[in-house]
Amino acid sequence: MKFFPLVAVVLLGWTYSHAADHPVAIVIHGGAGALEPGRYTAEQEEAFKAKLTEALDAGYATLDAGGSALDAIEAAIVIMEDSPHFNAGKGSVFTRDGANELDASVMDGATKNAGAVAGVKSVKNPIRLARAVMEKSRHVMFAREGAESFAREQGLEIVAPDYFYTDRRWDALQKALEEEKTGQRETAIPVDRKFGTVGAVALDRNGNLASGTSTGGMTMKQWGRVGDSPIIGAGTYADNESCAVSSTGHGEFFIRLTVARDICAQVEYGGKTVAEATQDVIHNRLTEMEATGGVIVLGKDGDYAMAFNTRGMFRGVRTASEQRVAIYGNE
Numbered sequence: 001m002k003f004f005p006l007v008a009v010v011l012l013g014w015t016y017s018h019a020a021d022h023p024v025a026i027v028i029h030g031g032a033g034a035l036e037p038g039r040y041t042a043e044q045e046e047a048f049k050a051k052l053t054e055a056l057d058a059g060y061a062t063l064d065a066g067g068s069a070l071d072a073i074e075a076a077i078v079i080m081e082d083s084p085h086f087n088a089g090k091g092s093v094f095t096r097d098g099a100n101e102l103d104a105s106v107m108d109g110a111t112k113n114a115g116a117v118a119g120v121k122s123v124k125n126p127i128r129l130a131r132a133v134m135e136k137s138r139h140v141m142f143a144r145e146g147a148e149s150f151a152r153e154q155g156l157e158i159v160a161p162d163y164f165y166t167d168r169r170w171d172a173l174q175k176a177l178e179e180e181k182t183g184q185r186e187t188a189i190p191v192d193r194k195f196g197t198v199g200a201v202a203l204d205r206n207g208n209l210a211s212g213t214s215t216g217g218m219t220m221k222q223w224g225r226v227g228d229s230p231i232i233g234a235g236t237y238a239d240n241e242s243c244a245v246s247s248t249g250h251g252e253f254f255i256r257l258t259v260a261r262d263i264c265a266q267v268e269y270g271g272k273t274v275a276e277a278t279q280d281v282i283h284n285r286l287t288e289m290e291a292t293g294g295v296i297v298l299g300k301d302g303d304y305a306m307a308f309n310t311r312g313m314f315r316g317v318r319t320a321s322e323q324r325v326a327i328y329g330n331e
């Protein structure tokens with residue numbers, strides 16, 4: 001009996017150090033779409049890859065220092081939101097009437113708690129706001145003025161609407177409006193273009209998964225339109241029992257297929273590997289609906305997938321043994 005406390009201490013210590021030794025990993029994306037070699041100059045490719053690497057390194061450094069998966073995905077996503085290269089935060093696409101309306105969400109795989117915001121126009125980093133909704137409110141999702149008022153209450157950085165402006169996205173809107181006028185574009189929803197949403201999934205030393213997604217939505221969207229990125233189960237999902245997912249693509253279809261949740265459900269209930277579940281949802285179900293896009297997926301044991309049915313997807317992965325970023329399909 002007198003040995004019991006000693007045994008308990010040893011066992012507890014073993015359990016703790018064992019759990020805290022979990023291998024860490026982070027996977028990110030910067031949007032899927034019609035990305036073919038030749039689309040960008042060598043300098044542009046380098047600039048995209050450098051920004052992906054910076055985001056990946058920031059997330060990995062957080063994990064390596066013992067930080068949480070949530071901190072890691074936030075660190076990676078903020079870097080991509082602040083970059084004009086991606087369709088999230090600065091550099092977001094425009095609505096039909098020339099505004100930026102931003103959506104974001106985050107999910108903690110340990111607690112299955114989640115936070116999301118839709119249609120915000122003045123919050124510099126929507127991913128931080130989504131996290132504040134998760135951690136500092138009793139709700140899961142805030143929209144428009146309510147979300148912005150909550151951001152101010154939480155002391156988050158507020159910017160003037162023109163902060164998000166870039167010539168490139170403005171020109172893309174003008175081109176889309178022109179194509180619509182001349183009949184080259186039948187709907188506001190293009191079939192295979194570059195999406196540019198950003199997302200990250202991470203696994204930390206304690207074996208906790210987290211996921212986050214942030215976007216400006218789709219060029220020429222009708223004002224008030226909300227895509228999949230802030231919808232838990234469509235654009236974002238994380239559960240320590242199965243996997244963490246962040247989506248990019250034609251949001252209406254991702255909502256209808258509950259893409260992120262379906263992948264994790266196939267892992268959890270269907271006994272599929274991350275690769276098999278991802279393959280089924282992207283290459284069978286999404287493709288059968290003639291919809292385009294991609295996902296990043298990270299399993300509880302660190303197995304991951306980066307899948308898309310478009311020509312390419314800005315993406316990257318970093319683990320203890322691997323580090324790479326890529327844009328095109330065959331990279």
Ligand code: ASP
Pocket residue numbers: 031032087194195196197215216217218226227228229247248249250251252
């Ligand atoms: N999924 C986003 C949306 O529909 C677009 C994207 O991935 O770029 O709003």
